[in-house]
Amino acid sequence: MMMEDSQSRLSSTPSFIYGTAWKEERTEALVTEAIAAGFRGIDTANQRRHYHEAAVGNAIRKSRESLFVQTKFTYVESQDQRLPYDPAADYPTQVRQSLTSSLERLGHVDSFVLHGPRTRSGLSSIDRDVWRTMEELQREGGTRLIGISNATADQLALLCDSADVRPTFVQNRCFARLGWDREVRKVCERENVIYQGFSLLTANVAELASLEVRRIAAAHRTTVPQVVFAFALALGMICLTGTTNPEHMRDDLTATDLELSDDEIATIEEISG
Numbered sequence: 379m380m381m382e383d384s385q386s387r388l389s390s391t392p393s394f395i396y397g398t399a400w401k402e403e404r405t406e407a408l409v410t411e412a413i414a415a416g417f418r419g420i421d422t423a424n425q426r427r428h429y430h431e432a433a434v435g436n437a438i439r440k441s442r443e444s445l446f447v448q449t450k451f452t453y454v455e456s457q458d459q460r461l462p463y464d465p466a467a468d469y470p471t472q473v474r475q476s477l478t479s480s481l482e483r484l485g486h487v488d489s490f491v492l493h494g495p496r497t498r499s500g501l502s503s504i505d506r507d508v509w510r511t512m513e514e515l516q517r518e519g520g521t522r523l524i525g526i527s528n529a530t531a532d533q534l535a536l537l538c539d540s541a542d543v544r545p546t547f548v549q550n551r552c553f554a555r556l557g558w559d560r561e562v563r564k565v566c567e568r569e570n571v572i573y574q575g576f577s578l579l580t581a582n583v584a585e586l587a588s589l590e591v592r593r594i595a596a597a598h599r600t601t602v603p604q605v606v607f608a609f610a611l612a613l614g615m616i617c618l619t620g621t622t623n624p625e626h627m628r629d630d631l632t633a634t635d636l637e638l639s640d641d642e643i644a645t646i647e648e649i650s651g
Contacts, residue, residue: 391419391446391572391616392417392418392419392446392616393611393616393617393634394417394419394607394616394617394618394619394630394631394634395417395419395420395421395446395448395574395616395617395618395619396409396412396413396417396419396420396421396618396619396620396627397421397576397618397619397620398420398421398422398429398430398434398620399423399428399429399620400428400620401429401430401433401620401622402430403430403433404622405429405430405433405434405437406430406433406434406436406437407437408622409433409434409437409438410437410440410441411624411627412627413437413441413443413445415624415627415628415631416627416628416631417627417631418443418444418445418446419445419446419447419448419616420434420437420438420445420446420447420448421448421449421549421618422434422447422448422449422450422484423449423450423452423491423493424449424450424451424452424462424476424477424479424480425450425452425456425457425462425493426457426458426460426462427456427457427458427460431449431480431483431484432483434483434484435483435484435485438484438485439485446488446489447484447485447486447487447488447489448487448488448489448490448491448525448547449477449480449484449487449489449490449491450490450491450492450493450527451472451473451476451477451490451491451492451493451508451512452476452493452494453493453494453496454472455496456493456494462475462476462479462480463475463476463479469504469507469508469511470507470508470510470511473508473511473512473515474511474515477490477515477520477521481520487520487521487522488521488522488523489521489522489523489524489525489546489547490512490515490516490520490521490523490524490525491524491525491526491527491547491549492505492508492509492512492524492525492526492527493527493528494526494527494528494529495526495528495529495533498530499530499532499533500532500533500536501533501536501537501540505537506540509524509526509537509541510542512524512543513541513542513543516543523546523547524543524545524546525545525546525547525548525549525574526545526547526548526549527548527549527550528549528550528551529548529550529562530561530562531561531562531564531565534548534562534565534566534569534571535565535569538565538569538571544569544570544571545571546571546572547571547572547573547574547616548562548566548571548572548573548574549574549575549576549618550562550573550574550575550576551575551576551577551581552575552576552577552578552581552582552610552615553581553582554581554582554585554586554649554650555582555585555650557647557648558575558610558613558647559573559575563613572614572616573613573614573615573616574615574616574617574618575610575615575616575617575618576618576619576620578606578607578610578617578618578619579603579606579619582606582650584650585649585650586602586606587602588649590645590646590649591605591606591646591649594638594642594645594646598636598638600636601629603626603629603630603633604629604630604632604633604636605633605636605638605646606646607619607630607633608633608634608636608637608638609638609642609643609646609647611633611634612638612643613643613647617630617633
């Protein structure tokens with residue numbers, strides 16, 4: 379079967395995804411609000427410590443919209459006591475149990491993501507076993523796509539080299555001081571992986587307060603967040619935002635209509651990298 383290239387996969391995925399971490403009891407209402415504002419992608423994780431996946435599912439079931447739904451498998455070290463799998467089971471079983479409960483809550487899963495490698499560098503044998511199980515689940519129809527989050531450039535390259543099914547996505551916190559995760563994006567371009575950027579605003583407060591960025595926003599008579607999202611879209615990123623403000627939800631999505639010049643894109647890309 380011919381491999382779908384990143385551009386065709388990107389065109390079939392929403393350019394914005396609503397992030398649901400740290401919403402707790404407000405999760406269902408905020409996801410409902412995000413869908414009403416126009417979001418057609420929702421990101422969650424089967425990790426009750428930081429996400430309320432069941433509440434996300436409640437909002438999804440109430441919606442009549444066709445939604446792109448992404449969730450994650452999270453290792454026990456990053457969970458609290460509310461585990462979605464048997465911690466005594468082997469890792470492939472944990473992965474399967476995690477996706478099974480996610481499907482029960484969410485109805486369907488378009489993208490299933492490894493929440494992060496177990497080590498700060500390299501890939502462990504456990505990471506490889508988990509990835510093979512994710513590949514199996516994709517072949518079995520449990521998820522359409524698979525990906526990885528919180529990965530370095532080297533880890534992403536290792537995974538692409540060793541996997542039977544390469545990740546469709548890498549989802550990372552995107553720092554301007556690292557050239558907007560330039561090294562990981564280089565691997566993405568080489569290996570046909572789509573970059574999902576989160577914390578585009580909150581990780582870059584100082585850079586976004588710079589005179590250069592404020593001048594670009596003023597020139598377009600728009601806001602700094604809209605400029606940043608338009609910049610990320612121009613680089614080929616999918617943007618994650620978890621704003622709890624309904625007005626900001628609507629405003630963020632209008633970044634798809636904002637076209638920055640090549641010089642403006644270069645200015646922002648080099649602002650701190």
